[in-house]
Amino acid sequence: xxxxxxxxxxxxxxxxxxxxxxxxxxxxxxxxxVVGSNSYSSAICREIVECKPGILLLDxxxxxxxxxxxxxxxxxxxxxxxxxxxxxxxDEGTFLRAVREGVVGYVLKDASAAxxxxxxxxxxxxxxxxxPSLSAALFRLASQQSECSPSRAWGVELGLSRRExxxxxxxxxxxxxxxxxxxxxxxEQTVKNHVHNIMRKVGARDRxxxxxxxxxxxxxxxxxxx
Numbered sequence: 001x002x003x004x005x006x007x008x009x010x011x012x013x014x015x016x017x018x019x020x021x022x023x024x025x026x027x028x029x030x031x032x033x034v035v036g037s038n039s040y041s042s043a044i045c046r047e048i049v050e051c052k053p054g055i056l057l058l059d060x061x062x063x064x065x066x067x068x069x070x071x072x073x074x075x076x077x078x079x080x081x082x083x084x085x086x087x088x089x090x091d092e093g094t095f096l097r098a099v100r101e102g103v104v105g106y107v108l109k110d111a112s113a114a115x116x117x118x119x120x121x122x123x124x125x126x127x128x129x130x131x132p133s134l135s136a137a138l139f140r141l142a143s144q145q146s147e148c149s150p151s152r153a154w155g156v157e158l159g160l161s162r163r164e165x166x167x168x169x170x171x172x173x174x175x176x177x178x179x180x181x182x183x184x185x186x187x188e189q190t191v192k193n194h195v196h197n198i199m200r201k202v203g204a205r206d207r208x209x210x211x212x213x214x215x216x217x218x219x220x221x222x223x224x225x226x
Contacts, residue, residue: 005031006030006031006033007031007032007033007054007120008032008033008035008053008055009033009034009053009054009056009120010035010037010048010053010056010057011023011026011036011037011038011058012037012038012044012048012056012062013037013039013058013059013061013086014059014061016039018086019037019038022086022116025113025116025117029117031121035051035052035053036048036051036053040062040066044070045070045073045077049074049077049078052078053078053081054081054082055082055083055120055123056081056082056083056084057084057120058083058085058086060085060088060094060098062101063094063097063098071101072101082123082124083098083101083102083103084103084104084105084106084107084119084120084123085098085107086107086109086111087108087109090131092134092137092185093185093186093187095130095134095137096137096138096185097186097187099138104123104127104128105119105122105128105129105130106119106131106134107119111131137185155168155214158202158213158217159201160198160201160214163194164194164197164198164201167180167184167194168198170183170184171198172211177191177195198210
């Protein structure tokens, strides 16, 4: 029977105690090889790319505003890297943001060493793993997107992304940025950025004007298709 290939892992965590605890767990497992570990810095992306890990094991600091571009930069540089996040709380908003960023393994603070290594093994062979307590959030998100996603035709004409079209539907309901953020599991700042982009793309001065401009374009699109 052939031995299992060794998986190279880079550990990225702001908290030193957490980083060292993760390193101790990995040191006891022959199927993993730690190729680097560090905290967040301006040079961390280059360091990780040079190590070429198969898995990046990181904490939720990777989702902060200061590190917002890190994950996308890593995906662009190492397309095959798989992301596993260790988070301290079972927060659905953080979990869903992590999934959107490409995280395929999610481990909570109360997980055992065995659960962590199981997640790493599963991710290494192409599977996705999350705590059962958070899996329902994925089903709810898929359901919301199915219900709220409009026809793309009118939005494409205006240059709106699928997410921006989704926000237009909620702007029409006169929801606040905070309410939209809660419904879509986004940060309020992300919603503000989307709303600004929508108004810029459709040439509107305010939210109501953006909705009216989109409704006119939707009407034209529906009339053309009939």
